[in-house]
Amino acid sequence: MTQRLQGKAALVTGAASGIGRAIATRFVAEGARVLVSDIDAAAAERTAASLGAAARANRCDTSDEADVEAAVAATVEAFGAIDVLVNNAGIAANADWAKTIAVNLSGVYYGLKHGGAAMAQRGGGAIVNISSVLGLLAIPGAGAYTASKHGVVGLTKQFALDLAPQGVRVNAVHPGWIRTAMTDPIASVEQIRTTIEQQTPMGRWGQPEEVANVVLFLASDEASFVTASSYVVDGGYTAH
Numbered sequence: 511m512t513q514r515l516q517g518k519a520a521l522v523t524g525a526a527s528g529i530g531r532a533i534a535t536r537f538v539a540e541g542a543r544v545l546v547s548d549i550d551a552a553a554a555e556r557t558a559a560s561l562g563a564a565a566r567a568n569r570c571d572t573s574d575e576a577d578v579e580a581a582v583a584a585t586v587e588a589f590g591a592i593d594v595l596v597n598n599a600g601i602a603a604n605a606d607w608a609k610t611i612a613v614n615l616s617g618v619y620y621g622l623k624h625g626g627a628a629m630a631q632r633g634g635g636a637i638v639n640i641s642s643v644l645g646l647l648a649i650p651g652a653g654a655y656t657a658s659k660h661g662v663v664g665l666t667k668q669f670a671l672d673l674a675p676q677g678v679r680v681n682a683v684h685p686g687w688i689r690t691a692m693t694d695p696i697a698s699v700e701q702i703r704t705t706i707e708q709q710t711p712m713g714r715w716g717q718p719e720e721v722a723n724v725v726l727f728l729a730s731d732e733a734s735f736v737t738a739s740s741y742v743v744d745g746g747y748t749a750h
């Protein structure tokens with residue numbers, strides 16, 4: 511069977527763990543070369559090493575524009591191109607306003623700005639932004655996170671519109687409750703874990719690989735007429 515990202519070069523931010531690691535893993539399995547980028551350099555090295563010769567590690571704090579620009583350049587330097595960018599790095603809902611906006615919103619903006627420019631120059635590419643169901647609705651006490659993830663939807667539409675003439679597609683994914691290091695602190699409290707299961711029509715938490723499957727579609731040529739769209743991967747949570 512043809513690999514769905516055969517010959518593509520990809521940059522995935524926040525790829526050392528959780529959803530980002532699942533995306534990088536799936537991309538490599540589908541024939542891509544992947545720059546596994548993360549603020550945690552040692553963890554990025556471990557993840558890249560586990561993926562073999564098609565993966566390289568990179569240290570990048572996405573809240574630092576120069577770091578993001580350098581990560582895009584490092585992808586081109588390592589693989590000769592950047593065809594796919596996943597703006598995945600993010601921090602949880604318990605951080606303060608400035609930090610949350612810096613990582614979850616400005617970080618995505620820097621990726622779109624520099625990754626989009628590099629792709630436009632080469633004549634095309636695909637960018638996937640990881641938002642959240644909290645980019646579509648709110649829950650109590652998550653103001654900065656909710657604002658940042660709603661902002662990602664706006665950036666997705668704006669850059670999709672601006673980059674369409676250059677052949678660059680930009681889409682967003684809204685994961686629901688997914689078991690990762692980010693959600694471990696709440697998933698380990700039985701009452702919260704089961705409440706979330708009850709609020710999710712499919713009756714369970716999602717796995718990082720289930721998000722990666724949708725990101726793969728949007729990153730691949732199968733999504734050739736899909737841009738400025740948002741895909742919900744939440745077991746029905748937002749319909750509840």
Ligand SMILES: NC(=O)c1ccc[n+]([C@@H]2O[C@H](COP(=O)([O-])OP(=O)(O)OC[C@H]3O[C@@H](n4cnc5c(N)ncnc54)[C@H](O)[C@@H]3O)[C@@H](O)[C@H]2O)c1
Pocket residue numbers: 523524525526527528529530547548549550553570571572573598599600601602613640641642643684685686687688689690691692693
């Ligand atoms: N887990 C969920 O339920 C869930 C739901 C909706 C959206 N999301 C989003 O999915 C994305 C991935 O989250 P996850 O659950 O895999 O979390 P995670 O904590 O397992 O992984 C996040 C990764 O991002 C890295 N990171 C943090 N700050 C960074 C920065 N400034 N620059 C670069 N890397 C940085 C971390 O080191 C880590 O490796 C985030 O954007 C998160 O908001 C997660």
